[in-house]
Amino acid sequence: MEITIENIYNSLQQVMDPEIPVLSVVELGMITDVVLQDNGAEVHMIPTFAACPAVSYIQRNIREHLERDLHISVTVIVDKHITWNSNRITAEAKVKLAQFGIAPPKRLAGEVSEELFVEVPCPHCGSTDTYLRAPFGSTLCRAIHFCKSCGQIFEQFKPLE
Numbered sequence: 001m002e003i004t005i006e007n008i009y010n011s012l013q014q015v016m017d018p019e020i021p022v023l024s025v026v027e028l029g030m031i032t033d034v035v036l037q038d039n040g041a042e043v044h045m046i047p048t049f050a051a052c053p054a055v056s057y058i059q060r061n062i063r064e065h066l067e068r069d070l071h072i073s074v075t076v077i078v079d080k081h082i083t084w085n086s087n088r089i090t091a092e093a094k095v096k097l098a099q100f101g102i103a104p105p106k107r108l109a110g111e112v113s114e115e116l117f118v119e120v121p122c123p124h125c126g127s128t129d130t131y132l133r134a135p136f137g138s139t140l141c142r143a144i145h146f147c148k149s150c151g152q153i154f155e156q157f158k159p160l161e
Contacts, residue, residue, distance in 0.1 A: 025058060029084065029088025040072040041070075041075075044078075045079060062074070102157055103156035130146060133146050
């Protein structure tokens with residue numbers, strides 16, 4: 001099999017986020033570059049949150065997955081020149097987040113503001129009759145909301161710039 005950037009991205013679609021296992025590192029916008037080399041590939045990635053404790057785990061998963069799928073040598077580098085933001089999440093990933101029970105982040109068009117955390121659609125019933133209960137959820141990149149319509153507590157993937 002010829003090793004191409006497309007083959008590498010296809011394989012990366014199977015590397016899932018450890019905290020949200022329905023989303024790949026590609027869908028989350030964590031891959032910033034792929035460079036083909038004579039003996040393999042170099043993959044550049046960014047975490048979804050600066051203090052993400054799973055960075056080394058994700059690096060290892062990327063390397064192991066590509067080496068197993070494509071039989072190439074892989075180096076995974078954390079890209080320190082690009083900062084992840086929630087606008088990098090694909091439209092398909094936002095649908096998957098809601099189906100998983102996490103409200104996707106609203107699209108940022110400037111700075112993060114309080115309005116991004118009000119009337120967050122409930123992923124369980126779709127109602128916007130919700131309110132922010134806590135700015136931090138099970139991870140630092142999520143907030144906790146409550147839906148007044150269905151009575152469910154749910155997390156929102158925070159809009160981050």
